[in-house]
Amino acid sequence: MMPPAKPLTCGARIRVEPRLIPAPGPGTPGGLLRSSVQCRTAAHGHGPHWGVLRDTAWTGGRPGWPTWTSWTGRPAGLLSVHVLPFCPHTPACSLAADHPGVCSPLLDPALSTDPGRTVEIDQALKTLTAHAQGSGGGTDEAAQAAHDAALLTWDELRARPRILDALPEGDLATVHRLIGRSGSVPVLDEAGVRTFLREVTEVTRLWGPGPRDGRRLTHGQAAEFWLGVLTGLPPDWQAAALSGRYEQILPPPGSPQRPSLAEGPGCVPFHGVLQYARRQTAAGHHPPSPVPHHEHGGYREEDRTLGADLATRLAALPYGWRADAVRRIAYGTTPLDALSEAAQAVNALRHHGIRLAWNRT
Numbered sequence: 267m268m269p270p271a272k273p274l275t276c277g278a279r280i281r282v283e284p285r286l287i288p289a290p291g292p293g294t295p296g297g298l299l300r301s302s303v304q305c306r307t308a309a310h311g312h313g314p315h316w317g318v319l320r321d322t323a324w325t326g327g328r329p330g331w332p333t334w335t336s337w338t339g340r341p342a343g344l345l346s347v348h349v350l351p352f353c354p355h356t357p358a359c360s361l362a363a364d365h366p367g368v369c370s371p372l373l374d375p376a377l378s379t380d381p382g383r384t385v386e387i388d389q390a391l392k393t394l395t396a397h398a399q400g401s402g403g404g405t406d407e408a409a410q411a412a413h414d415a416a417l418l419t420w421d422e423l424r425a426r427p428r429i430l431d432a433l434p435e436g437d438l439a440t441v442h443r444l445i446g447r448s449g450s451v452p453v454l455d456e457a458g459v460r461t462f463l464r465e466v467t468e469v470t471r472l473w474g475p476g477p478r479d480g481r482r483l484t485h486g487q488a489a490e491f492w493l494g495v496l497t498g499l500p501p502d503w504q505a506a507a508l509s510g511r512y513e514q515i516l517p518p519p520g521s522p523q524r525p526s527l528a529e530g531p532g533c534v535p536f537h538g539v540l541q542y543a544r545r546q547t548a549a550g551h552h553p554p555s556p557v558p559h560h561e562h563g564g565y566r567e568e569d570r571t572l573g574a575d576l577a578t579r580l581a582a583l584p585y586g587w588r589a590d591a592v593r594r595i596a597y598g599t600t601p602l603d604a605l606s607e608a609a610q611a612v613n614a615l616r617h618h619g620i621r622l623a624w625n626r627t
Contacts (some may be wrong), residue, residue: 273368276305277377277421278315281413287560301449301617302417303335306360308367309378316365318619319347333568377425383418387470390414391463394451398459405452415466416444417618421474429472429481435586436593437483438463441469443590445618446611461597484566488537495540497591503543505573506565508554508580508601513563513620515553536595572602579605584622587612 298320305315319335335347353359359369367373393411396402420441423430433441445466451462468483496507506515516539518534519525525542543553557564580588587608594604612622 272310272372272374272412272435274322274374274378276307276309276315277380277424278305279303279421280317281314281410281417282319289385298616300619301614302413304619306370307365308373310366313366316362320343338392338556345519353609360614361483361553367481375424376427377421379425380421382480383422383425384470386414387418387422387466390418391467393457394463397452398456398463408452409449410464416448419466420529425470426473432481432484433472434486434490434589435584436589437486437586439584439586439590440483440486442615442620443587443608443611444469445620446614449614449617450610464559468480477518483593485593485596487590489589489596490536492596493538493589495537495544497588499543499547500552501574501577502553503547503608504571507536507543507573509565509569509573510600510602511569512536513570515539516542536592576601576605577582579609583608 279302282300284299299551301318302318303317303319305317307316315329317335317432328544348362349366350362351536353361353363353365353369354370358371361370390411390413393402393407394415397408397411402408423433423441430438442460451459454462470485472481495503497600499507509515523542525545527537546552553570554565556567556570558566580591583591591608593605595601615622
């Protein structure tokens with residue numbers, strides 16, 4: 267006999283506006299204030315939602331008095347803050363005392379189905395499109411839309427575990443990066459907002475019509491291939507490729523040595539540089555020797571130093587985040603920006619309760 271199915275997690279979500287949240291009272295732990303709070307109890311059709319507002323797990327493990335919050339709907343800010351002990355009935359339960367529904371060990375971590383979630387995602391994308399065109403509302407409206415676009419897309423994936431569990435590490439890192447960077451969207455320029463829109467839209471196609479087996483984000487598999495090429499290069503070529511000084515590394519346009527993927531000046535894709543570097547490595551050739559820093563237009567010592575530093579930073583990321591960084595560089599983001607934004611996104615994920623297993627495999 268099959269065991270009874272576990273209840274799904276509610277998963278209702280609300281964006282937190284820090285200016286509306288009271289400071290922790292005397293004797294209560296501060297903890298990390300969440301940017302977004304999600305109902306962690308069993309799916310329910312009525313009554314208030316309950317989620318962790320301040321995450322004290324980042325400040326010393328399982329706390330005695332977590333801060334919870336309850337709300338009955340949206341918009342953001344309609345929060346009632348409660349300081350409650352953990353549930354005493356089940357030792358491993360991570361919910362608050364007197365929580366509704368079953369204890370957390372008896373919950374399915376997959377989220378309940380919400381037909382309105384995809385509607386809210388579509389509306390958020392429309393709002394951000396208007397914001398990018400300069401015809402939308404203010405910063406607060408853009409902040410809410412960016413939150414909904416990224417976080418609700420993540421929630422929809424969690425409500426579809428067959429899709430989420432099949433995502434390769436690089437594609438999952440892309441989703442996590444979009445969550446981590448969602449808070450900065452309102453201050454991006456039009457190109458930055460459009461890039462965010464394009465990437466979120468790509469993720470939403472994972473659950474669109476058509477066969478779902480083996481679905482990938484655009485160029486995800488190619489990024490893994492080119493990451494393998496990059497990391498297989500000697501250190502000097504890795505530094506040259508990540509320096510961003512592509513025209514200073516490649517032969518001039520028209521040269522038979524120039525890779526076919528880089529036909530003209532200003533049109534050098536990252537994988538064209540990697541193609542050239544791999545061929546040069548096989549022939550036993552090294553990158554051009556750096557020129558003095560005061561000489562403009564060449565591959566300079568500071569370029570090589572920057573590239574070597576970026577190679578070290580790339581190697582420190584988990585595999586999926588390395589693949590995502592290469593995917594972004596191939597799309598035209600500079601290596602410096604791709605790696606800097608990856609680090610910022612990883613730090614910001616903590617404010618959404620997402621912990622990453624940092625390994626180097």
